Amino acid sequence: MFVEEADAKKLIAAAGFPVPASEIAHTPAQALAAAQRLGPVMVKAQVPTGKRGKGGGIVAADTPAQAEAAATTLIGSRLGDFTIERVLVEAKAKIVQELYAAVTIDPSGGTPLLILSTEGGMDIEEVHASSPESVQMIPIPLSTGLTFTNAAMAATATGLAAPIVRQLTDQLIQLYDLFRHYDAQLLEINPLAVVGDGSLVALDCKLVIDDNAVFRQTDLPPERPIGTPLELAAKEQDFLFVELGGDVGVLANGAGLTMSTMDLVTAHGGAPANFLEVGGMAYKRATPALALVLQNPRVKSLLVNLCGAYARTDVIAEGLIAGWKELKPDLPVAFCIHGTGEERAQELVRTELGIEPHETMDDAVRAAIQMAANQ
Amino acid sequence: MSSLFGSTPLGVLVQGITGSEGTYWTQQMLAYGTRVVAGCTPGKGGQDVHGVPVFNTVAEATVDTRVDLSIIFVPARFAKGAALEAFEAGVPNVIVLAEFVPVHDTMEMLESARNHGARMIGPNCPGVVFPGRDFAGIMPGWSDRLFAPGDIGVVSRSGSLGALINLNLVAAGFGQSAFLGLGGDPIVGTTFKQALELFDADPSTQAVVLLGEVGGPMEEEAAEFLATMTKPVVAFIAGQNAPEGKKMGHAGAMVSGGKGTAQSKMDALRAGGAKVARVPSEIVELLREA
Numbered sequence: 001m002f003v004e005e006a007d008a009k010k011l012i013a014a015a016g017f018p019v020p021a022s023e024i025a026h027t028p029a030q031a032l033a034a035a036q037r038l039g040p041v042m043v044k045a046q047v048p049t050g051k052r053g054k055g056g057g058i059v060a061a062d063t064p065a066q067a068e069a070a071a072t073t074l075i076g077s078r079l080g081d082f083t084i085e086r087v088l089v090e091a092k093a094k095i096v097q098e099l100y101a102a103v104t105i106d107p108s109g110g111t112p113l114l115i116l117s118t119e120g121g122m123d124i125e126e127v128h129a130s131s132p133e134s135v136q137m138i139p140i141p142l143s144t145g146l147t148f149t150n151a152a153m154a155a156t157a158t159g160l161a162a163p164i165v166r167q168l169t170d171q172l173i174q175l176y177d178l179f180r181h182y183d184a185q186l187l188e189i190n191p192l193a194v195v196g197d198g199s200l201v202a203l204d205c206k207l208v209i210d211d212n213a214v215f216r217q218t219d220l221p222p223e224r225p226i227g228t229p230l231e232l233a234a235k236e237q238d239f240l241f242v243e244l245g246g247d248v249g250v251l252a253n254g255a256g257l258t259m260s261t262m263d264l265v266t267a268h269g270g271a272p273a274n275f276l277e278v279g280g281m282a283y284k285r286a287t288p289a290l291a292l293v294l295q296n297p298r299v300k301s302l303l304v305n306l307c308g309a310y311a312r313t314d315v316i317a318e319g320l321i322a323g324w325k326e327l328k329p330d331l332p333v334a335f336c337i338h339g340t341g342e343e344r345a346q347e348l349v350r351t352e353l354g355i356e357p358h359e360t361m362d363d364a365v366r367a368a369i370q371m372a373a374n375q
Numbered sequence: 376m377s378s379l380f381g382s383t384p385l386g387v388l389v390q391g392i393t394g395s396e397g398t399y400w401t402q403q404m405l406a407y408g409t410r411v412v413a414g415c416t417p418g419k420g421g422q423d424v425h426g427v428p429v430f431n432t433v434a435e436a437t438v439d440t441r442v443d444l445s446i447i448f449v450p451a452r453f454a455k456g457a458a459l460e461a462f463e464a465g466v467p468n469v470i471v472l473a474e475f476v477p478v479h480d481t482m483e484m485l486e487s488a489r490n491h492g493a494r495m496i497g498p499n500c501p502g503v504v505f506p507g508r509d510f511a512g513i514m515p516g517w518s519d520r521l522f523a524p525g526d527i528g529v530v531s532r533s534g535s536l537g538a539l540i541n542l543n544l545v546a547a548g549f550g551q552s553a554f555l556g557l558g559g560d561p562i563v564g565t566t567f568k569q570a571l572e573l574f575d576a577d578p579s580t581q582a583v584v585l586l587g588e589v590g591g592p593m594e595e596e597a598a599e600f601l602a603t604m605t606k607p608v609v610a611f612i613a614g615q616n617a618p619e620g621k622k623m624g625h626a627g628a629m630v631s632g633g634k635g636t637a638q639s640k641m642d643a644l645r646a647g648g649a650k651v652a653r654v655p656s657e658i659v660e661l662l663r664e665a
Contacts, residue, residue: 105478107591110485110562125632142486183479212451212626213477240624244616254535255559255624256588259613260655263637266616267654277624279535309521309538310501310513339538340515361539362656 001209002048006088007221008207011182017174018201022090031071034089035064042090043070047082048224050206055079060092081226093203094196099158100124101172102188103179106139112179114138114146114172118158120191146176160194167200168192183213230274234292239276239285241292246271247372249299249331251289251320253279253311261305264361270369273299278320279311286319287326294329300375302333303368305361306345314341314348321352332371336364379444379468379494380553380577384509386441388433388466389414390457391448392424400448400513401425407517409509412440415457433457433464444468446502446511454498455480462487462495470511471497471564478626481562488564495564499625501534501556514538514554525550527662528574530567531586532557532593532625536613540586540658547659552580559625561590567597575604582607582665584658585649587640589614590628594640601647607665608649609658612637 003011009019023034024046035041045057052058057079061067067089074084098120106113117135119127128135136154140146148169155168171192179187188206195201209217225232227243234241240255244262248270252258255277262272273296278289293299304320306313317337324333335357337345346357358364379385387404391397392414402425405411411427413436420431430436433445445461447454451473461469462484471484476498488495496503502512507524510516514534521541527549531537534556541554555570557563567585574580585608587594594612601608614623614630615637622629630636641651650661 105482105562107561107593108596110482112482142482143490180479183477185478210478212475213479215452216477240622242618242621242623244618252535254533254538255628256531256533256536256586256613257539258535259533259588259617259623259628260536260539260611263613263615264654272616275621275623277535307535307539307542309515309518309534309541311535338542339521340518360656362654 001211001214001220001223002226003207003209003220004046004048004224005044005205006046006086008205009202011207011219012178012202012205015174015178017171017178018199019205020091020093020201020203022088024086025071025089026075026086028068028071028075031087031089032064032068035061035067038089038091040092041067042092043067043074044088044090045074045079045084046086046088047079047084048226049080049082052079057084093193093201095193096196097194098191099168099193100127100190101175101192102186102190103175103184104186104188109139111142112140112176114140114154114176116154116158116172120193124190140176146173148173163198164194164200171200182207183210183217184208185210230292230295233295234276237288239289239292242275243296244272244274245298246273247298247300248368249273249293249296249302250305251276251278251293251302252305253277253308253316257305257307261303261361261365264365265303265369268362268365268369270365270372278316286316287323290320290323291327294327294331299331301368301372302331303364304333304335305364306337306339308339308341312341313337313339314344317345317348321348324353332375334358334364334367334371336361379503380573380579382508384408384410385443385511386410386412387509387511388412388436388442388445388461389427389448390433390445390461392416392427392429393419393422394448397448398424401427403515403517404510407510409511412442433460433466437464437466442466444470444511446470447472449473451475451477455484458484458495459487462491462493465491466493468494468496470500470502471495472500472502472513474499474559476560478560478562481560485562485564496555497558497564499560500558500563501537503556504551504554506551512556514556520545522554523550526552526579526581528552528577528580528583529586530555530557530570530574530583532559532588532627533586533613536586539655540584540611543655543659544584549662552577559627561627567593568600571597571600571604571608575606580606582609582662584662585610585644587612588625588628589617589623589630589637590625590635592635595643598643598647598649601644601649609652609661609665610644610649611652611655611658612640
């Protein structure tokens with residue numbers, strides 16, 4: 001779950017992490033009023049993506065009139081896949097130096113990872129590529145957490161002046177604690193800026209929370225849904241669904257098999273319309289799953305690929321057939337069914353739908369592509 | 376680290392044995408020959424499930440019984456507690472089946488495994504099968520279409536793709552020394568590299584089939600190990616057209632910031648000396664040539 005900057009800053013500020021003074025504005029009038037209170041400001045679009053600056057979503061405003069104008073331009077306009085519904089009006093800081101500080105998960109070691117760089121305010125991947133010596137990557141064992149010693153060593157290694165190092169040390173530990181508290185996959189402060197009075201302030205904050213842990217987090221803002229309308233409808237129904245640009249609808253069981261089925265469609269010159277896996281689900285869910293795939297107007301044929309191990313293909317087939325009879329789609333469909341329950345599943349498809357399942361995945365894929373092309 | 380391989384069946388503990396999944400799969404495992412020596416569900420100590428004695432805690436279950444492996448059939452929210460209990464009781468191998476385990480819980484489980492010198496497999500995995508000997512998990516070890524005793528080590532992040540390939544292998548006359556389901560999460564207890572090390576050291580394995588997918592660095596890290604590996608490896612990577620930033624079913628199957636693409640994995644494995652199949656049906660051909 002992506003926590004937008006304004007909300008993320010509220011959470012870290014509540015824990016004592018320094019952030020600039022700011023107000024949220026939903027209208028240009030609110031932005032005007034905020035700027036009157038705050039002085040020169042940055043007007044920042046609040047959408048759940050990165051790289052807002054590059055998209056024109058962050059605008060400097062030296063006067064309240066400029067802040068109002070910026071808000072007028074931004075609010076209601078599109079930035080990437082999102083409509084800007086609110087902006088953060090934030091007091092402009094006198095930036096002396098920009099650092100990068102983040103806590104994320106090291107996928108190799110399976111532990112939290114502290115990333116600290118003196119090249120803040122830029123894309124950290126680019127910095128890592130061009131000047132790796134300026135980036136420290138420090139795995140943090142869970143049993144000790146980020147110790148004062150390790151935090152101090154990291155902070156000192158930046159070469160900054162002692163008063164900054166002291167603040168930075170404390171802030172790195174705060175960041176780690178927040179990372180753990182919020183079940184975060186990423187807590188990134190970029191830039192963490194040294195400002196005019198010598199203090200270190202978070203000028204941006206990106207917080208991504210593990211979707212599997214949202215159930216146990218109590219002070220999160222409502223999640224802004226990310227995805228196409230079809231993907232969001234699928235999410236509402238607890239389906240794992242990704243919309244793609246092609247015309248061959250794909251239904252398979254298990255994530256790996258579904259991905260491979262899509263790969264095979266592309267390998268044979270076709271284009272999958274979606275990722276949707278139907279394994280491990282109760283009999284009753286086949287109908288809404290089918291309905292989702294069919295809702296995509298681009299779908300011209302359907303490919304059903306079942307390979308059951310844990311999943312019983314005959315149970316899934318029963319559900320799909322019931323769904324087919326209810327929805328009566330006017331679409332050609334190709335089946336390939338193997339594994340647990342295959343004989344019964346194949347027989348059901350034959351007798352109830354009058355369709356002969358294909359022997360191999362390749363045959364079924366080729367058939368589905370051909371049928372889509374013929375439509 | 377305690378061995379999973381060999382001719383002696385493992386002593387298996389089933390955590391969450393009294394739940395519907397735990398009960399069903401205990402019956403299947405017993406029927407196949409798995410030595411399910413004990414089960415655990417807090418509050419149900421003293422009962423038995425298909426003849427297997429049930430205890431309240433792992434510690435109680437292991438007092439008089441040697442447990443080589445524990446398999447955890449509990450919902451995602453409770454997986455960490457169950458796993459930590461097992462590691463603390465000295466169980467050397469723990470399989471966590473649940474999908475949707477919070478990643479911070481997984482990191483804590485992994486830390487506990489390391490601190491206790493134990494091995495974790497999963498989470499979000501289908502378990503392990505040693506054809507002809509035993510199985511622990513939710514793969515139908517008894518299906519002779521999917522599994523046959525043999526010398527191919529099969530290791531997969533996905534259970535369903537594993538099923539397809541196992542089916543193809545058996546149909547082509549091959550058999551497995553073992554099937555290891557590693558799981559679809561971004562952090563898992565046993566990696567491809569560790570699985571390759573296990574297969575390389577196992578005398579009954581002659582070649583390995585590695586089934587990867589997009590997301591994370593696991594396949595690239597395994598590729599580094601290939602240089603020292605003595606046995607041939609055939610690999611396939613699913614998700615060749617996965618779009619940026621979308622989870623392809625598995626929490627760990629995501630291309631992020633251009634990293635973790637199927638192409639990068641295929642290139643790395645090829646460079647390391649593995650034969651890489653473009654499509655699943657090529658795997659058998661490549662294995663025959665190996």
